[in-house]
Amino acid sequence: xxxxxxxxxxxxxxxxxxxxxxxxxxxxxxxxxxxxxxxxxxxxxxxxxxxxxxxxxxxxxxxxxxxxxxxxxxxxxxxxxxxxxxxxxxxxxxxxxxxxxxxxxxxxxxxxxxxxxxxxxxxxxxxxxxxxxxxxxxxxxxxxxxxxxxxxxxxxxxxxxxxxxxxxxxxxxxxxxxxxxxxxxxxxxxxxxxxxxxxxxxxxxxxxxxxxxxxxxxxxxxxxxxxxxxxxxxxxxxxxxxxxxxxxxxxxxxxxxxxxxxxxxxxxxxxxxxxxxxxxxxxxxxxxxxxxxxxxxxxxxxxxxxxxxxxxxxxxxxxxxxxxxxxxxxxxxxxxxxxxxxxxxxxxxxxxxxxxxxxxxxxxxxxxxxxxxxxxxxxxxxxxxxxxxxxxxxxxxxxxxxxxxxxxxxxxxxxxxxxxxxxxxxxxxxxxxxxxxxxxxxxxxxxxxxxxxxxxxxxxxxxxxxxxxxxxxxxxxxxxxxxxxxxxxxxxxxxxxxxxxxxxxxxxxxxxxxxxxxxxxxxxxxxxxxxxxxxxxxxxxxxxxxxxxxxxxxxxxxxxxxxxxxxxxxxxxxxxxxxxxxxxxxxxxxxxxxxxxxxxxxxxxxxxxx
Numbered sequence: 001x002x003x004x005x006x007x008x009x010x011x012x013x014x015x016x017x018x019x020x021x022x023x024x025x026x027x028x029x030x031x032x033x034x035x036x037x038x039x040x041x042x043x044x045x046x047x048x049x050x051x052x053x054x055x056x057x058x059x060x061x062x063x064x065x066x067x068x069x070x071x072x073x074x075x076x077x078x079x080x081x082x083x084x085x086x087x088x089x090x091x092x093x094x095x096x097x098x099x100x101x102x103x104x105x106x107x108x109x110x111x112x113x114x115x116x117x118x119x120x121x122x123x124x125x126x127x128x129x130x131x132x133x134x135x136x137x138x139x140x141x142x143x144x145x146x147x148x149x150x151x152x153x154x155x156x157x158x159x160x161x162x163x164x165x166x167x168x169x170x171x172x173x174x175x176x177x178x179x180x181x182x183x184x185x186x187x188x189x190x191x192x193x194x195x196x197x198x199x200x201x202x203x204x205x206x207x208x209x210x211x212x213x214x215x216x217x218x219x220x221x222x223x224x225x226x227x228x229x230x231x232x233x234x235x236x237x238x239x240x241x242x243x244x245x246x247x248x249x250x251x252x253x254x255x256x257x258x259x260x261x262x263x264x265x266x267x268x269x270x271x272x273x274x275x276x277x278x279x280x281x282x283x284x285x286x287x288x289x290x291x292x293x294x295x296x297x298x299x300x301x302x303x304x305x306x307x308x309x310x311x312x313x314x315x316x317x318x319x320x321x322x323x324x325x326x327x328x329x330x331x332x333x334x335x336x337x338x339x340x341x342x343x344x345x346x347x348x349x350x351x352x353x354x355x356x357x358x359x360x361x362x363x364x365x366x367x368x369x370x371x372x373x374x375x376x377x378x379x380x381x382x383x384x385x386x387x388x389x390x391x392x393x394x395x396x397x398x399x400x401x402x403x404x405x406x407x408x409x410x411x412x413x414x415x416x417x418x419x420x421x422x423x424x425x426x427x428x429x430x431x432x433x434x435x436x437x438x439x440x441x442x443x444x445x446x447x448x449x450x451x452x453x454x455x456x457x458x459x460x461x462x463x464x465x466x467x468x469x470x471x472x473x474x475x476x477x478x479x480x481x482x483x484x485x486x487x488x489x490x491x492x493x494x495x496x497x498x499x500x501x502x503x504x505x506x507x508x509x510x511x512x513x514x515x516x517x518x519x520x521x522x523x524x525x526x527x528x529x530x531x532x533x534x535x536x537x538x539x540x541x542x543x544x545x546x547x548x549x550x551x552x553x554x555x556x557x558x559x560x561x562x563x564x565x566x567x568x569x570x571x572x573x574x575x576x577x578x579x580x581x582x583x584x585x586x587x588x589x590x591x592x593x594x595x596x597x598x599x600x601x602x603x604x605x606x607x608x609x610x
Contacts, residue, residue, distance in 0.1 A: 044246075044520035046239045047213065047225040051523045055227065056206040059085050067097070072180040073106045075202065079165050080104035083210040105168065105177040107142045125150055127170060138186070142169050142176035152186045156194055159187070164201045165209065217249040218242045226520050233508040237519040245510065252517055255406065255494050256413045257507035263421070264412040268353065280342040285309065286316045352415040359408035366400060366454060373397060379462040380469065387469065396457055396476040402516050403450050403483045410443055410490065417498055426502050435498055442493055446486040453479040484514050 047055050062085050063074040077100070081087045091100050101108070122131040125147040132147045139145035150170065155178070158167045167178045180202065188195035207213045207225045212232060216224045222240035235252040237243045244251060248258035256264065282291040287307035294301050299311040309316045377390045416422050418436045427435065456476050461469055491512040499507050 043228065043230045044234075044236045044518055045227045045229075045523040046520045047207070047227055047523050048239075049223055052203060052206065052225070055523055056203065059083060059206075063088060067092070069106075072177075073101075073108070075180065075205075076106050076166070076177045077101075077104050079205050079209050083206060083213070105166070105175045107140075107176045123147070138182055140169055140176060140178055140182070142171070142174055144169050144171040144174060144176075146170060148186055151182070152190050155183045155187050155198075156191065159194055159198050159201075164198050165205045214246060214249060216240060216242060217244055227523065231511075233510055235510040235517045237517050239520065239522060243517045247508075247510075252405075252510070253409050253412075254510035254512070255491060256409050256416075257499075257509050259422070259507065260413060260416045261409075263416065267349065277342040277346045283309075283311060283314055286314060348419070349415070352411045356408055356411040359404055359411070362454070363401065363404045363408060366397075366404065366457075369397060369457060370394075373457070373461075376460070376462045385466050385469075387466070387473075392473055392477055393457070393461070396453065396480045398516065399480040399483060400450065400453050400457060402514075403446065403453070403487055406487050406490070406512070407443070407446055407450055410446075413494070414439060414443070423502070423505065426504060438497065439490075439493060442486065442490045446483065446490060449479060449483050449486060453483055487512055488514075 045055075059078055060071060060074050063069065063077060064071065066089070067074070067077075069077075077088055078085070080103070081091070088100070091103075100106075120134070123134050123137050123145070124131050125137070127146050127150040130147065132149075136148050137145055138148055138151050154170050155167055158164060167180075167183055168174065169176045169178060180198075183198060184195055187198060207215060210227075212229070213225055213227045216222050216226060216238040218224075218238065218240050222238060222242075224238055224240060226236050226238060226246065228234060228236065228246055232246055234246050235243060235254055236246050245253055245258060245261075248262065250258075250261060250265070253261040278291055282293045283301075284290070285292055285303040285305060285307055286309050288303060288305040290303060290305070292301055292303050294311055300308060300317065301311050302308045307316060373393055377393060380390055381388070414436075417439070418432055453476070456472065456479060459472055461472065464472065491509075494509065499509070
């Protein structure tokens with residue numbers, strides 16, 4: 001600890017002269033709730049129920065314009081490739097148009113493939129073997145034709161089975177995806193509620209099937225989703241104020257990887273190390289079933305209830321025994337190596353958990369400083385001093401919050417990084433010791449200066465003279481800049497020297513950002529000169545020169561915008577069986593009615609019609 005303090009003290013004179021760093025720090029426009037990044041530079045967007053359709057239309061237009069496709073085929077390509085437009089373009093260049101379409105189940109027919117006139121003779125359906133009029137049949141783009149009743153039953157079964165986003169043709173060994181306009185038209189004729197569910201699932205596929213979009217995990221659910229334009233290994237803040245890891249949807253936990261944090265949460269929740277030690281180091285009494293720990297070498301032990309039993313087999317015995325035998329059991333000085341190993345692991349876990357819990361508790365207590373510091377600033381601003389700007393105090397407080405959080409999560413990281421649970425075969429014992437010393441030196445330096453910054457912010461500024469306030473200001477600014485650089489240095493060590501050198505495992509962590517976790521900006525659709533929401537316009541199949549047809553010679557229903565009821569349900573996080581995948585304990589108003597978001601979609605929508 002003294003070494004780290006000497007390091008920080010020697011660096012203070014350097015930071016005193018570093019006016020650029022200080023100026024940048026003082027002008028750091030930090031939000032009151034630590035959501036620091038401005039919306040203009042945000043790489044994450046909040047998708048609400050109003051902007052969900054606009055976000056989906058944006059990607060649909062890009063694919064339609066490039067490949068000259070109707071809407072349903074563009075959607076099929078996007079769902080197949082998890083709404084990754086860049087991946088579709090890359091496959092188009094590498095493998096060609098035909099391979100791109102065939103892999104996704106997209107089949108395009110020229111107009112000459114359709115009959116020029118409608119036959120008047122009855123059509124025999126190969127599914128139900130009934131003779132039906134040609135007007136009651138439908139032919140898909142793949143060329144297979146069946147009666148409308150069979151198509152409708154097929155579509156309803158697929159929607160109920162959770163396959164509504166990619167409904168395949170009924171023909172054996174045919175991988176073609178059915179035209180969503182035909183599905184919508186036929187299902188709506190028999191079951192309008194099922195058709196609305198089908199449309200909602202198509203809309204929600206932009207979130208459910210998209211690697212760069214996730215629902216906000218808030219409880220109760222806020223109804224928002226987050227889209228990330230850059231690296232998906234990041235931490236984001238929703239418009240509702242919740243900060244979370246985009247990769248695993250748990251609380252923000254950098255510098256821990258998602259796997260490390262899942263294991264740490266389980267360990268803390270289940271107290272698994274304590275359970276392991278009890279299992280390995282104690283035996284259950286055969287009479288009262290209490291756990292007994294042996295404190296001597298003899299294998300005849302006695303429980304507090306008075307029952308004697310053999311430590312080796314756990315069976316009840318009498319009290320008579322010699323040094324070499326116990327009523328038919330062998331006896332000796334026995335030392336269980338497994339118990340010693342479990343005890344060491346428990347001690348190691350308790351060490352890291354103690355520091356993790358200590359910094360977590362400190363962060364909670366320091367969050368209470370905000371109101372008291374604001375009161376002190378108000379008192380200072382009322383004085384007629386030359387200093388008028390006191391933003392450096394709040395900036396220092398937010399820097400303390402961020403660095404304390406990094407320090408807290410660095411202990412679970414160290415527990416797994418230098419243990420045998422994940423990286424047992426990645427490093428030799430000597431390499432592990434060298435890397436652990438390197439990391440702990442940086443961790444110690446950060447810890448020392450975080451505590452100094454915390455102490456400086458607790459000073460009663462309203463009781464100091466102007467000269468003392470100026471000195472405190474310089475001290476807080478210097479420590480804030482130093483702590484920020486130490487956090488950067490620790491992350492560089494983790495990414496380059498520790499995780500970057502792994503051979504067999506890949507662990508990604510969210511990068512460190514000086515301004516804190518980025519707040520997602522709200523996704524807004526742009527308007528044209530006629531004040532029409534451009535990205536919300538219906539996309540007709542005729543836009544790209546294609547049309548879907550049936551054997552009756554009539555065009556199928558063109559692409560259309562979703563009805564208000566389907567849009568209202570667009571923010572509902574449900575699976576395709578109609579069950580809620582994330583419980584929501586609130587209701588939302590649409591029009592004149594209320595939807596209980598805990599109800600299945602079909603019941604909720606029926607309630608809207610009442």
